[in-house]
Structures are given as C-alpha cells and as structure tokens.
Amino acid sequence: MATSLASQLSVGLRRPSPKLDSLNSQSTHSLFHSNLRLPISSSKPSRSVIAMAGSGKFFVGGNWKCNGTKDSISKLVADLNSAKLEPDVDVVVAPPFVYIDQVKNSITDRIEVSAQNSWVSKGGAFTGEISVEQLKDHGVKWVILGHSERRHIIGEKDEFIGKKAAYALTEGLGVIACIGELLEEREAGKTFDVCFQQLKAYADAVPSWDNIVIAYEPVWAIGTGKVASPEQAQEVHAAIRDWLQKNVSAEVAPKTRIIYGGSVNGGNSFELAKKEDIDGFLVGGASLKGPEFATIINSVTSKKVAA
Incomplete structure (x- = not known):
C-alpha cells in the first residue's frame, strides 16, 4: 500500500468523536463502533510474503486463566501435541500456576509455557504471590502482565504493572503486556487515551522492548x-504502533508484535489475522479447546498474500 494505516493515524489520534462512527458502511452490523473514522484503502498488497506491519513472527498465546483439572489439562495437552501447527508461529500457553509443572513436563517443545502473573520484585514475605525466580526455576519463559482482570478485579494500577514488567524483563522473562479500554471508555471516545496511558506506564519502566509482546x-x-x-x-493496533514510533523509537515500532485478544475463536481468527498490524492473538476460552486453538494458530496462513 502506498501509505500505511499507521501513517494515516499520525495526526489527530487523541481527538474524541461525539459519537461512535463505524469505519465504513459495511461494518454497521457491529455492536460497538470506533471513535475515529479512517479511510480504508482499496489497494491490496502485491507481495508474496507474510503481510505484517511488525517484523516479528506471528504470536499466539493461550490464557487458560483459572480453569482446568489434572485430567482436563492432560487431554488438552494431548490434543495440542497431536495437532498439526503451522511452523511460522510462536505459540505459548499459560496454565494456572499449580499445573505449570504438569504442562511443562508433557507438552511438545513446539509450545512454550507462560505464567499468568508474577510478583513485582524478588520473592519473600508476599503471601500468595509467585516470584519471577520461581517461574524460571520451573522453566517458564513468558508471563502475562496487565490483564484486565488483574487491573479491574484485583485493582492493579498502571505504574505497578509497569514495574512488574520491568522486573520480569530484567530477570529474563518475556512479557505479554496487556492493555485495553472499558466499554464506557470506548463509548466516551477515550480508547486511545486509555491505551496510550497504559503503554506509557510500561515505557516509563521497562529496560528494553526486545522481549515484549503487546496484547490489545x-x-x-x-x-x-x-x-x-x-x-x-x-x-487500534495501527495507533499503538504509531505511538511506539513517536514515544519509544522508530526501531522498536516495527519490531514489536501487537496481538489482539477478546473473544477470539476459530471462526473469526482468519479475518482478524488478515489485518496488517494484527501480529497474532491472546486467546481465552477457545484456548481450552485443543482443535480450536490449533485452528487459531493456523490462521497465520491468512497473512500470506498472493503475488
């Protein structure tokens, strides 16, 4: 395309609209509409490559949240181990803490294991918390931080989440850094303000963006x-990349993978994956179903465009 959506967003990102307009007349079926109107280019990429704005590998994470038993997780792992997965995807699953060892010892090397949370500093007298050092001791490579359930149910604040991310990165874990707005914030035209504020909390704290995946x-x-x-x-993904370019660096913006989460399933992942700035997914409920999660992973094929 002659101009990217990120460059089209370079002016006026923070101007709220008085109502939530749809991006075009074809999206009126959606229950929720965007607070900005963007021109949609009719031109299509002509490259026979994976059409991603980010330069990293497609990334799909499965957040199992507070779900599972020994038996159900054994079946889920068996389904994933037998699934045929596209090679050009980084795949991570995040079981509950008590099942990390079970998953780590039984899942294929093709899939890495993440934690769902970690403490803000070295372990000690912090009842109920799990330290980064303990996660590393179990061979965990990633941690999900800033998830909306931690923000809005547990009450974690932006600055605290930023510090947790900084500590995890310093100690060698990759961070899946979650951001996102509430419904009332979207309806008030504050989507970008909220996301940028949450991004800034990470940017103010982290030592490097090399091992961060942003999950919108x-x-x-x-x-x-x-x-x-x-x-x-x-x-929103294009706006996030634009924010990174302006507020972090021109080198970080294209390298950082920005993945989407929010009721992703086998039926919608292929259409979502076609978008240039969507570099993968963070999946909740559908990641508990092995065959469907495999379908979502394999949606990377919709990134490939014909010459």
Missing part, C-alpha cells in the same frame, strides 16, 4: 462473545 484486549470484548471488528482492531 478491549475489555468489553473479553469473554463476552462481542469481538472488535477486524477494522476496529486494526485501527
């Missing part, structure tokens, strides 16, 4: 069955 998860779409349209998700 609109809170109104998590576990509700209401998915941001591909155009809505692309709009």
Whole structure:
C-alpha cells in the first residue's frame, strides 16, 4: 500500500468523536463502533510474503486463566501435541500456576509455557504471590502482565504493572503486556487515551522492548462473545504502533508484535489475522479447546498474500 494505516493515524489520534462512527458502511452490523473514522484503502498488497506491519513472527498465546483439572489439562495437552501447527508461529500457553509443572513436563517443545502473573520484585514475605525466580526455576519463559482482570478485579494500577514488567524483563522473562479500554471508555471516545496511558506506564519502566509482546484486549470484548471488528482492531493496533514510533523509537515500532485478544475463536481468527498490524492473538476460552486453538494458530496462513 502506498501509505500505511499507521501513517494515516499520525495526526489527530487523541481527538474524541461525539459519537461512535463505524469505519465504513459495511461494518454497521457491529455492536460497538470506533471513535475515529479512517479511510480504508482499496489497494491490496502485491507481495508474496507474510503481510505484517511488525517484523516479528506471528504470536499466539493461550490464557487458560483459572480453569482446568489434572485430567482436563492432560487431554488438552494431548490434543495440542497431536495437532498439526503451522511452523511460522510462536505459540505459548499459560496454565494456572499449580499445573505449570504438569504442562511443562508433557507438552511438545513446539509450545512454550507462560505464567499468568508474577510478583513485582524478588520473592519473600508476599503471601500468595509467585516470584519471577520461581517461574524460571520451573522453566517458564513468558508471563502475562496487565490483564484486565488483574487491573479491574484485583485493582492493579498502571505504574505497578509497569514495574512488574520491568522486573520480569530484567530477570529474563518475556512479557505479554496487556492493555485495553472499558466499554464506557470506548463509548466516551477515550480508547486511545486509555491505551496510550497504559503503554506509557510500561515505557516509563521497562529496560528494553526486545522481549515484549503487546496484547490489545478491549475489555468489553473479553469473554463476552462481542469481538472488535477486524477494522476496529486494526485501527487500534495501527495507533499503538504509531505511538511506539513517536514515544519509544522508530526501531522498536516495527519490531514489536501487537496481538489482539477478546473473544477470539476459530471462526473469526482468519479475518482478524488478515489485518496488517494484527501480529497474532491472546486467546481465552477457545484456548481450552485443543482443535480450536490449533485452528487459531493456523490462521497465520491468512497473512500470506498472493503475488
């Protein structure tokens, strides 16, 4: 394309709209509309490559949250081990803490294991917390931080989350850094303000962006069955990349993978994955179903465009 959506977003990102307009007349079926109107280019990429704005590998994470038993997780791992997965994807699963060893000892090397949370500093007298050092002791490579359930149910603040990310990165873990707005914030035209504020908390704290994957998860779409349209998700992802370019560096912006989360499933992942700035997914409920999670992983094939 002659101009990227990220460059089109370079002016006026923070101007709220008085109402939530759809991105084009074809998206009126969506229950939730974007607060900005963007021109949609009719031109298509002509490259026979993976069409991603980010330069990293497609990334799909499965967040199992507080779900599972020994038996159900054994079956899930068996399903994943037998699934045929596209090679050009980094795949991570995040079981509950008590099942990390079980998963780590039984899942294929093709899939890495993540934690769902970690403490802000070295372990000690912090009842109920898990330290980064303990996670590393179990061979964990990633941790999910800033998830909306930690923000809005547990009450974690932006600055605290930023410090947790900084400590995990310093100690060698990769961080899946979650951001996203509430429904009332989207309706008030504050989507970008909220996401940028959360991004700034990471940027103010982290030593490097080399091992960070940003997960944009609109809170109104998590576990509700209401998915941001591909155009809505692309709009925010492009804005995030633009923010990184302006506020972090021109080198970090294209390298950082920005993945989407919010009721992603086998039926919608291929359309979402077609968007240039959507570099993968963070999946909740659908990641508990091995065959469906494999389908989502394999949606990377929709990134490939014909010459």
